[in-house]
Amino acid sequence: MTSTVRTGDGTRRERRAGRATAARSTQPEVRKVRRLTATDRIVMGLMVGVPALLVTALIWGPSIASIALSFTAWNGVTPAQYVGTRNYEQIASIYPPFWPALVNNVVWLLFLLLIATPLGLLLAVMLDKQIRGTRVYQSVFYLPVVLSLALVGFIWQLIYSQDQGLINELTGANVNWLGDSSINLPAVLVAAGWRHVGYIMVLYLAGLKGVDTEIKEAAALDGASETQSFFRVVFPTLKPINVVVLVVTVIEGLRAFDIVYIINKGTNGLELISVLITNNILGEASRIGFGSALAVILLVISLAFIITYLYQNVRREGAQ
Known part of the structure; x- marks a missing residue:
């Protein structure tokens, strides 16, 4: 805005005001950050904590328990006995359905x-x-x-x-x-x-x-x-x-299981590791430690494929 006043002093004041306005316009606009209330923190905690708790309880918990049980001999009734790597040795050597x-x-x-x-x-x-x-x-x-x-x-x-x-x-x-x-x-x-x-x-x-x-x-x-x-x-x-x-x-x-179990319970040429896990854990002679060792082997095979692929992609992106 310019004034019609022609006095010298007024002109100087107008110029100083113009420079002050230009200086203010170049300063970054400061936005007020809304602080989180106690209710916000509770809601965010529930949104993050509940799914994390469910994943831990339903996925990571059983996975870690299976790894621990794979080193034991346990039928689900009597106390579990630590047997080291015996389950894995038996799977590789004297368990015909595995291979x-x-x-x-x-x-x-x-x-x-x-x-x-x-x-x-x-x-x-x-x-x-x-x-x-x-x-x-x-x-x-x-x-x-x-x-x-x-x-x-x-x-x-x-x-x-x-x-x-x-x-x-x-x-x-x-x-x-x-x-x-x-x-x-x-x-x-x-x-x-x-x-x-x-x-x-x-x-x-x-x-x-x-x-x-x-x-x-x-x-x-x-x-x-x-x-x-x-x-x-x-x-x-x-x-x-x-x-x-x-x-x-x-x-x-x-993890294929359902379809072969429905057809013939995973026998006669349709043997799968998932079926062997079920038969050992839920069979008549329950061998939970042995079945857990089979489950760990299946987990390692799954992770090997996925981690290898992801590693190759990350390394390729890094080279670019």
């Missing part, structure tokens, strides 16, 4: 990683193009995810049944899909993959929706094909989703 179960678990995991997961990614890429009927396809492919693996096992028992199963009725064959130890594992893997594909599809579809379309257009202007644009531009931006998919796939592959 076939370990191989089956690895095969299960590789199937989900190398076949079911890429198939889920492919479906997500196709549905991301907004083809006609996208919503219907999403619902159809995601439907198995809302079913438990136990229910999936019942459904595929009807499909694989030797007498009146859907496959044998349509093909006119008489194959014992779930009774033949040479083919029942691949048959069950198809059933497990049927559910896993839909889950992975939804995860990747959510990630693809968040990809900026400008980077796709820039890649196209540079002459990249659609395949090159996806693998060199789009897929690297999905790194957070890839981590989630890896963790989910490893967990699904190594």
Whole structure:
């Protein structure tokens, strides 16, 4: 604001006022920080403390207890006796079901990683193009995810049944899909993959929706094909989703239990470590220490896959 007063003294006062106003305008605005009240602290404590307590009690507590029990001989009734590493030595040397179960678990995991997961990614890429009927396809492919693996096992028992199963009725064959130890594992893997594909599809579809379309257009202007644009531009931006998919796939592959237990209680070629854990802890001759040792082995295998992948990603990012 300027004044119409022309006096010399007034002019000097106006100039000094202008300089003072400019000095005040350059100072950063100080915002008042609201202090937390006692109620705020209580609410925040409950929001953080209750989930942390539940995770500790339901996840970390049993995990630590299993590690401790794995060095004991305990049937759940008499006092536990410390036996050192004897349970692990017996698992590796004189427990015949362990090695076939370990191989089956690895095969299960590789199937989900190398076949079911890429198939889920492919479906997500196709549905991301907004083809006609996208919503219907999403619902159809995601439907198995809302079913438990136990229910999936019942459904595929009807499909694989030797007498009146859907496959044998349509093909006119008489194959014992779930009774033949040479083919029942691949048959069950198809059933497990049927559910896993839909889950992975939804995860990747959510990630693809968040990809900026400008980077796709820039890649196209540079002459990249659609395949090159996806693998060199789009897929690297999905790194957070890839981590989630890896963790989910490893967990699904190594903790598989419901479907094989429903079919034949994990026998006759369908042995899995999770089934051995259940049989030893809840069986007629309860061996909780021995079953805990099997659970610890399964935990170590799971962590080995996940930690290795995360370490490789962190090191690659550090090198960049």
